[in-house]
Amino acid sequence: MAKLNKKDKSQGKGPNVNEHGVILVPPPKSVPNKEHMQRLNYLFQLSTFHTMANDQDQNRSLSRMYIRNLDLIQKKTKSALTPSFKRQICKSCHRVLIPTKTMTQQIINESKQKTARNDVLVLSCECGVRKRFPVGLNPGYQPHVERVGPIYMSK
Ligand SMILES: [Zn+2]
Incomplete structure (x- = not known):
């Protein structure tokens, strides 16, 4: 009995x-700034819907306005967006990046050896801005928020 009590204390x-x-x-136990997160999420969903549904608007002005709004709210409230969220938005023209709709994606290898290690995923937005991701370096790479397992505390 005495041993058990000691274990409980430690x-x-x-x-x-x-x-x-x-x-x-x-x-x-709760999400901080729940209202801000709900608003940002709603604006993103609204913009994605208008990009997919409204083909008459060539400049995508309405959906871009929603993302511009999202960007301003995110800066005002200092909310942190996940990397996967940020990768779906063009920083330059505020378009939602949807393959075959507003962007094209291709894998480019500019090295002389043409090894798979040097593969670069290039996402080209309609406005001409390109995002480059070195996917060949670490094929199993996951952003910190998508990794499962315990949180490592740094001292
Ligand atoms: Zn763009």
């Missing part, structure tokens, strides 16, 4: 650390 105090020395953090 687990209760201090940070919760597993056998690999990783500090385990409980998931957040």
Whole structure:
């Protein structure tokens, strides 16, 4: 009985650390700035819908206005967008990047050896701005927010 009590005390105090020395953090109970996030998400969905549904508007002025609005709100409220969210928006013309609709995507290899390691994914927006991602360097790469597993705390 006395041994059990000692174990309970050691687990209760201090940070919760597993056998690999990783500090385990409980998931957040609520979303901070929920209203801002809902508004940003709604504007993005609205813009995507207008890009897909409205083919008469060649300049996509309405959907671009929504993304411009989203960009301003994000800056005003200092909300952080995920990398996958930011990759779907052109920073220059505020278009939602949808393959075959507002952008073209191709894999380019400019190296002499033509090894798969030097493959670069190029997303070209209608306005001419290109986003380049070196997909060949690390094929299994995931942004930090999409990685599963415990959170590593830095000292
Ligand atoms: Zn663009």
